Each structure stands twice: as structure tokens, then as C-alpha cells.
Amino acid sequence: MKCTYYPGCSQHSTARGYEESIQTVAKPLDLELETLDDWNCCGATAYMSVNEVLSFCLTARNLSLAAKAGHPVVTPCNACFTNLRKTNAYMAEFPEVKAKVDEALGAGGMAYDGKTPTKHLLQVIVEDVGLEKIRGLVKRPLAGLRVAPYYGCQIVRPLGIEGGTDNPMMLDHLLEALGATPTHFPMKTTCCGGSLMGTQEDVALRLCRNLLLCAEQAKADCIAVTCSLCQMNLDAYQQRINSNYGTHFNFPIVYFTQLMGLALGFEERQLGLQRGVVPTSSLVRRGATAGAKEASS
Amino acid sequence: MKPDQTVLYEGAMDHDFLEEVYKTPGGGKIKHCIQCGTCSGSCPVSWAMEESPRQIFAFIRAGMRDRVLDSLTIWTCASCYQCAGRCPQKIKITDVMYALKRIAIRENRQRSKAAQVLSRKFVDVVNANGRNNETSLMTRYMMATNPFSAFKAAPIGMRLFSHGRLPLTGQKVKDIVNLRKIIAKAEELGGEAPRPEVK
Numbered sequence: 001m002k003c004t005y006y007p008g009c010s011q012h013s014t015a016r017g018y019e020e021s022i023q024t025v026a027k028p029l030d031l032e033l034e035t036l037d038d039w040n041c042c043g044a045t046a047y048m049s050v051n052e053v054l055s056f057c058l059t060a061r062n063l064s065l066a067a068k069a070g071h072p073v074v075t076p077c078n079a080c081f082t083n084l085r086k087t088n089a090y091m092a093e094f095p096e097v098k099a100k101v102d103e104a105l106g107a108g109g110m111a112y113d114g115k116t117p118t119k120h121l122l123q124v125i126v127e128d129v130g131l132e133k134i135r136g137l138v139k140r141p142l143a144g145l146r147v148a149p150y151y152g153c154q155i156v157r158p159l160g161i162e163g164g165t166d167n168p169m170m171l172d173h174l175l176e177a178l179g180a181t182p183t184h185f186p187m188k189t190t191c192c193g194g195s196l197m198g199t200q201e202d203v204a205l206r207l208c209r210n211l212l213l214c215a216e217q218a219k220a221d222c223i224a225v226t227c228s229l230c231q232m233n234l235d236a237y238q239q240r241i242n243s244n245y246g247t248h249f250n251f252p253i254v255y256f257t258q259l260m261g262l263a264l265g266f267e268e269r270q271l272g273l274q275r276g277v278v279p280t281s282s283l284v285r286r287g288a289t290a291g292a293k294e295a296s297s
Numbered sequence: 298m299k300p301d302q303t304v305l306y307e308g309a310m311d312h313d314f315l316e317e318v319y320k321t322p323g324g325g326k327i328k329h330c331i332q333c334g335t336c337s338g339s340c341p342v343s344w345a346m347e348e349s350p351r352q353i354f355a356f357i358r359a360g361m362r363d364r365v366l367d368s369l370t371i372w373t374c375a376s377c378y379q380c381a382g383r384c385p386q387k388i389k390i391t392d393v394m395y396a397l398k399r400i401a402i403r404e405n406r407q408r409s410k411a412a413q414v415l416s417r418k419f420v421d422v423v424n425a426n427g428r429n430n431e432t433s434l435m436t437r438y439m440m441a442t443n444p445f446s447a448f449k450a451a452p453i454g455m456r457l458f459s460h461g462r463l464p465l466t467g468q469k470v471k472d473i474v475n476l477r478k479i480i481a482k483a484e485e486l487g488g489e490a491p492r493p494e495v496k
Contacts, residue, residue, distance in 0.1 A: 009429035014462045038471045040427040045376040046419035049398040052322070053487035057479055058423075082378075094322040100486045107482035108475035157378035158391070165382035191341045191377030198438060199415050200373060203345040207375075236453050275460045 001128050003119075004066040005033035006084070008077040008228070009041050014236075015228030017272025018076055021257040022121065024270045028137050029129045033074070036066050042083040045195055053100045059087040060101045064112035072117040074124050076257070078227035079194075082154040084118040089159055122226050122256065123161050126170045131177040139265035141179025145286060147259065148220035149175060149182045150211065150234075152227040153191045165189065171226065171256060178263040183218035187211055192233045208233050209241050212249045222252040222283055224259055231255060235277045252280040259283075310360035317400070318357055323392030330354045336380035336390050346370040350380055350390060353397075366404060371397045372412030414441050424480055427470025432463050 011019040026033050039062050047055035063084065066073045075081050091098040091114035098114065105112055125134070149171040157165045166189055172182040192211060193204025211234065215223050225231045235253040242249055253276065261271035262283065273280040318324045337349035348356070348370045356365045365371070371394050380390040402413055418437045423429050435454070439447045457463040470476050 009468075010431070012468060013431050013464050014457060016462055040470050040476060041423045041429045043423065044419065044429070046416040047423070048376075048395045049413075049416040050402060050420050051484060051487035052395070052399065054420075054480060054483040057483040061476065061479060090322060097322050100483070104479050104483035104486055108479035110475070110479070153375075153377035153379065157382045158389070165379070189379075191375050191379065193342075194375045194377070195415060196342070196373070196375050198435065199412060200345065203342055203373065204375075206345075207341055232457075236457055239456075240453070275462055277456045277460060 001030065001124070002032040002034065002071050003074040003124060004069050004071045005035045006039055006042075006062060006066070006073050006075045006080060007035065008075055008080040010077060010228035010232075014232045015077075015255075017258065017275035018228055018231070018255040020270070020272035020275075021255055021261045022076055024266050025257050025260045025264060028264055029125065029133070031124065031129060034069065034071070036062060036073070038065065042077075042080040044079050044083070053097070053104060055083070056087050056090060056097060056101050057104045059083045060091070060105055060112045060114075061108070061110060063087065063114075063116040063118070064105065064110050067112065067116050072119050072124075074119050074121050076121040076226075076228070076255075078120070078152050078154040079229060081118070081120045081160070082158070085159040088114055088116070088118065120155055120161055120226070122155070122170055122174070125260075126174050131173060134174070134177045134260070138178060138263045140263055142175075142259065142263050142286070143179045145180040145283070146183050146219055146221045147175050147180045148185045148215040148218055148223045149188055150185065150215075150223050150225050150230060151189050152225065152230040153189055153194075155226050156189050171224065174256065175224065175259070178259060180259065180263075183215070183220045185214060185218055185220070187214040192230045194229055194233075197233050197237065204233060205237060205241055205244055208237060209245050209247065212238070212241065212247070212251055215251055216249065220251070221286075222254055222280075224254055224256045226256055238278050250278060252276055252278050252283055254280060254283065305359065305361065311362040312360050314360050314362045314365070315358055318393060318396055321392070321396035321399075323389035324396055326386055326388040327354065327357065327393060329386040330358065330388060331386060333385060335383050335385060339379045339383045340374075341377060341379060342373050342375055346373045350374075350394075354388075354390075354393075357393075357397075365397060366401045366406050367408040369409055369412060371401065372409050411442055414438060422467075424477075426467055427473055427476050428468045430464075430467025432465060433467055 043055040043058040151168055156168050163169055175182040193207040197204040231253050258271045268284045334351045337343045337351040343349050347368050374394040376391055378391045415438050422434050
């Protein structure tokens, strides 16, 4: 399957482990990710707060660049995903938005018809590659590993993946296919605070504390995420949460593609697992043990 | 003890305010609000807000322009769309919050000045290079708000840096010339914020 890959800005900085694991697992999945040439930032949530037309134009430029190849645009980031979908939807729903986007893009010698299909990487892996194929590729089933499936907010809302806004199951099913046990995780689509971590840290810390508490109550070994910002907030700030709230959380926060890589038999560094601020060594060891068991049986 | 309530005289009402919000894309259904409070009950950060989302909607409809635009509530919204997903009247609440943020920036509202900085700095960084650079963004943000906060952020930054997650150099779009033309035109058409500085 061929896709136009839109990585988003975090993939080269805070979410490098996400990028590394995606590139590693794409090969065995026969997923051809052609990176969108000369892509720009999606504007995240900040642009929408400053200038709406500009926000839509940034995404429209990317979608226009992608239109030539004719493949769906795929992104691993929840915020990029929302902006991609929202731009298409709003250009279709509000003629005044489309007119302004057309005019602004025209100033840069570009045009966009609003029709490039968009997907989140999780959708492509579960729906297009398919769970059956993935099951067949698993070399080290993550047996006994309890994973809290954390989707985050903008992957399911407002125009997100199938399964409604509160209880999507796509990641749960993928984890099952890898041999892991997805835990009950009632906060699976509750916000991590996003960029509030920069502006109102105490608020975002509490949201993350609640998520970690929920994972603890579910007796999870780790939390799987689908978004670079969710990962950073839960991982890089976990120590601060512990010191602020007197908790002792020690949850590895892994991108779902890293868990896939472990199950598919790849090593720590091929998957960027060493980049976790909270050490992921317990998972890596587990993966290795599972592999040994599998080999001896 | 006097009851704690706001008395609003009709003369102080801004009748255009509702219409102004109503006109923004996605703001259309705001007149359908039944004040059920599903938004406030769903919001993961309503506990940290000055006023709840439901109250903000009541204030918009009562024409309480200053009360809404000077409220820090709109800046506490994390854009998670939980309210919009659940609103029985299908009001695009998150979009309304964005619209209010834009109006507050356009009107140069001083009370929420600090809360506006991250969004403005983000736009500065991306307008200049076409891509975000988290290191540059956070440095600019801290310098503009509270330079001493850099000390507090340093341990987190160092943790990310030591794991190879905080590059010192950013990336830039190749066709930045045409991107800047698009940005300039969009800013003119958007007309909702003063042109951010491009360095």
C-alpha cells in the first residue's frame, strides 16, 4: 500500500522515537510511506487561535502538494490529523472558507480542490494493512503484557477514526493482534492537556496525573499512545508529576508502533525505545524473553 | 450577606456580540444552546476555568462582551473537542472558543495577554520557517513571559535533550518565498489578528 506520509514537526524532535519505529515497521507491513515533499507545519492548535484562514491555508498547502501523487495523506500525529480532516470538511461546508483559502493559495501560485483523502497512521495499519497480516508477522507475541490503550483526543474528535468519540477500539484490537492484553482504560480519549503544559502547567499536570492513575488502577505495565504530544506530556513530565503529587508512577509511555516493532522482532534501537525519558527497558527485556520462549517452544 | 450575582443593565449589553460570534464558521448553531451543561460536565479542564463553558455561552447570548473576552476560560480550553462531540445541539463549541480567542487577540485584550503569548510565538516561528521548532518556540515563549521560568523548564529540556529529542537547529520549508506570499494573503483575508513579526 502506498501513502503520502505527512510526518509533522514533532517527528524530528520530541517524537523521534515515533518516527524511527514507524520507518522500521513500515517495511515488513509493505507500507510505502512517501514523505510529502516540502511539507509545512499544520498550525497545531495555535494558528486557529490567531487566524483561522491562515490555519486552513497551511494545511491546504500540504494537501495540495499531496494531491499530485493521488495517494491518501497519512499522519502519525493526532493534531496534524485533526487539522487535515478539518480543512477538508470546512472547505466543503463553508463556501466563505473555501473562497478565502483559494485566494490565499493563489497568491503563492497554488490551488487545492479540498478532496485529498486523509488518514491517521493507526487507521492505515489496522484497516488497510489489516490485523490478519499483522498477526502473521508477529515473531515475539507480547504475551502477558498489559497495555493501557490511550488514543488521546484529536484522533477521535471532531472528525476522527471510526468508533465514536468515547470508546474507539482500533488500538485495542491492534494490541490484541500483537499478543498483548489491552486493559480496560476508561480515560482512553480524555485529553492530556496538550499545549496547556506550556501555558498552564499545573492544569496539564493534573490531567496527566489522572491518566497515569487510571493506568495504575487498570494494572497496566505501560501506556500505548498514538500522538507525539500525549507521549511527551506523559513521559517527560512524569517525574514532575511524581514530585508534585507524591506519586510513584513509573510507566513507560510508548508509541503504538514501538510495541508493534517489539512484537515483530525488532530491537530497541531500531524502534527508538531508548529515547523514552521513563526507561522502557522492562518492555524490551520482556520482548526478549517472549522471543526466547517462542524459539524454544 | 448579599447574594453573589452580576447585575447587568440593558444599556451595557452589546447586541452585536452574539451576531459576531454567530458569523464565524462553526459559530452558527450558538443560538440553539439550551444551557444543558453537557459541555461543562464533559470538559476535562472546567475545574480550572474561571467560568464554565456553559456560563460563557450564556454570557455571549446576553451580550456580555467584556466578561467573555476578558475571561481566562477561553484560554484554558485545550481544544480536545469533548464538548463539541457531546453537545446535543451540535454546536461546534471548540470552534466558538477559537473564535473568542481570535477576537480577544484582535481587540488586544490585556487581561489574557500572557495566555495569548504561546499562540502568537508559535505563529511567529512557523511563519518564519514554515515548520515548528520546539526549542526555539519554548525559548521565545519563556523570554516573552517569564525568563525565570527557564530554570523550571530546564530539567525537562535536559531530559529530552539527553535522549536526542530536542534538536538545536530547526527545519525550513524550501519554497519559503511562496509560502510567505500565501501567509501574507491569508493574514489580510483573515483580518483577525495583527500581523505577527517575521524574523
